[in-house]
Amino acid sequence: MSQYSDRIRLQSLTDKITTAEEAAKLVKNGNTVGMSGFTRAGEAKKLPIALSERARQEELKITLITGASLGNDMDKLMAESGLLARRMPFQSDAGLRKAINSGEVMFIDQHLSDTAEQLRAGSLPKVDVAIIEACAITENGGIVPTTSVGNSASFAEADVVIVELNLAHPAALEGLHDIYLPAKRPGRGPIPLINGQDRIGTPYIPCDPAKIAAIVITDQEDSYSAVLPSDDETQAIADHLIAFLEKEVECGNLTPSLLPLQAGVGTIANAVMSGLLKSNFTGMTMYSEVLQDSTFELFDAGKLAAASGCSFTLSERMCHHVMANLDKYKDKLVLRPQEISNHPEIVRRIGIIGINTALEFDMYGNVNSTHVNGTHMMNGLGGSGDFTRNAHLAIFVTKSIAKGGAISSAVPMIPHVDHNEHDVDIIVTEQGLADLRGLAPRERAQVIIDNCVHPDFRPAMQDYFDRACATVGGQTPHILSEAFSWHTNMQQTGHMLGKK
């Protein structure tokens, strides 16, 4: 009997236990590697290090596909070692970001529901080697993921699978996951999910045991999230949004349990969700990508009836609380592949209320989620497009100013469009909420200027809009020679309005 017999329940696979260094040899130069990990949860812990070590010694360049961002500085390490030729579909590491923006690493910024579909369609190169963190392997070779599912189920279709069995994750995670993948086309049927908490698949990733080429034992925790506490501005944003949702209940567009909530990763969206603690809504549900601290605060307060995601991103305190109480949450909690947590079919069917963070937005309600000054990648699009395009309500939140007031999040024209005015329903800053539904662009502009723009920038934006209407006109009046002047002012003077 192996010492891991409770975690590796297919006895024959214990022969595959090996070191990270040995397992890393399965990856060849030029390979496409699919690796678990989503918003710093459930990433492989040892193989990234072993592969980076090899890349420092020999010619080893790979295309790395993950779920989303990795924890424990894995992206930094791999970028700095020169291992990464290409990287998709999301990241949030400062070191990798530098390599991306210098053109060293080719970064493909994708809708997070789409990567698995593109692999299935042959639009991306086949995954040569999958590296998947697991908390157990079942009797039939099924891989039980840990704190994220991400794209791991799709990666497991590779011919070579390396499992990192991480003993730091409780075995009790088993049973939390629901693994379902759409079939190939043609002939694919509907995804049979009607309520967000429905279970439609298996609690493990099916995998032919013959493909499991190596098992590496690890014992390291995920990185904890570094979400900041709520402040006056995030509280104001939450208050505006809750007041709006209350009005939607009042007029009959929503019931007091609302519709399934989705919240983007980060401080502002998390604060908004925490704000719901004090609301009158009850029996709420979440159908989201990432489940943050606020999800469990809402559970513990009895406000939340069910939550579905593809990953946890928790603070240290909340992580220990959740892991110690998994049994309490298990019947109302599901982790799915990101293709399903973010799937347009489901988002549209169940009618998500999507709350995502904007980097900046323009006066017509187009949103930039990714590119600073239109050129430099911050993290990536993530699931914001998956949710926004098909949401019941597509809501974007952000503070109206940044850098001590030098930057306005509201600008005349954004230089990179992730979400256009056809998709964005609501914008909220600490200044107020703009309800853009059913409005033409010129009306959207006035509502945004009146409600969302910081007073320091409001007159300048009103002036630009008025002059654009008077001198150019059109459906979306703009003065092209001035449209980016706030951005070029910032570059030249350190203030968007050109103040020294």
Place this chain on the structure above:
Amino acid sequence: MSQYSDRIRLQSLTDKITTAEEAAKLVKNGNTVGMSGFTRAGEAKKLPIALSERARQEELKITLITGASLGNDMDKLMAESGLLARRMPFQSDAGLRKAINSGEVMFIDQHLSDTAEQLRAGSLPKVDVAIIEACAITENGGIVPTTSVGNSASFAEADVVIVELNLAHPAALEGLHDIYLPAKRPGRGPIPLINGQDRIGTPYIPCDPAKIAAIVITDQEDSYSAVLPSDDETQAIADHLIAFLEKEVECGNLTPSLLPLQAGVGTIANAVMSGLLKSNFTGMTMYSEVLQDSTFELFDAGKLAAASGCSFTLSERMCHHVMANLDKYKDKLVLRPQEISNHPEIVRRIGIIGINTALEFDMYGNVNSTHVNGTHMMNGLGGSGDFTRNAHLAIFVTKSIAKGGAISSAVPMIPHVDHNEHDVDIIVTEQGLADLRGLAPRERAQVIIDNCVHPDFRPAMQDYFDRACATVGGQTPHILSEAFSWHTNMQQTGHMLGKK
């Protein structure tokens, strides 16, 4: 027995037959009116005239929602009479366009699958009066649409329904339509459509007969489409695209019947579809918004097994041919609500090959479908976003130059983004085809410059790209102060490169 007993099969409704002038009185000032009509097919023929007449005599302003564009100059007439305060979700009329761009008519440019969903969700005002062209009313009051379904089934949920019974349409159209609408949320189930030709609803729009407040008899044909014949450039675009699809079959990504084809309205997309006549593909299918001449050319050539759309837009010759041979096509042809023909759930499930026309595109593969110079509305987004975001292959076609070579369709940066680089897979001009799948933006730029840009503009774009990489860098290098210089050159000198 009424003289219309074969067309109005619920006898009691013959009492509702009245004049357009009388029926028009059912519309009150400030009402939201839902009117049939999609790409100049199946629009109401008399009520728009009667309403415009009233608007000239008295204060009468309405919000007009249709399927898409209207034929027989109805949009021009209504715009010029001052009837239209607000208009959605699409139009293609020069007169209305002028009123939109001057700010007189508030135009809301929407994804065509989304209008019905927004009505259902309460995000748009309730339709007060529906005006629907029909070729028959069934025994139970069901409304049989004519040459388009559009949003008519959703409009029929209004409390007041006016039917225009158009005798110019053959009664044999009955049986062609398949009316299915998603249920309200929560609790909505999957749309049970697996193959494009599946019938999942009723052949008529269900309607409580008590709501049918007036029936107006008309006898006027639809406008014919004015699609231009193929020329050397559109032929070259078709050839590039077919060669690409042949390679996709060769490598196993597609079978010789491809996947369901969608083609945007217009000369270029129609020419590309006609180009498939000479291809080796067989048993092809279409799942599209509008069915144009090319659909029936492909049927007649035995190349097409089935086609689903929400509207016909045919030339005079083809219209007469199709109407005279409806029985021949009926078992392989379906007309659906635009919410279903364009539904993200279905587009993603069946894996559409979407072919749409770009107004312009930029070096990273972002596409502008709508706004000339970033400000002036051309027609509208239409269904391009519904198909592009979820397609198996999202393809955009356009000629590389316009206005005798003064305008390049490829520009450094587009000033209005309808489809961003995260969604656009393939761009084709007469110069060649750019396969952008799996490429990072800097790689996309070089492939686009090498393959799609006209030689007269290629050196200037290469120079801009090289300088942007060298001096600014980032994920999508741009020089913001120059990004729109081609557009401002055009405005100032009549040539994008500033040539006199």
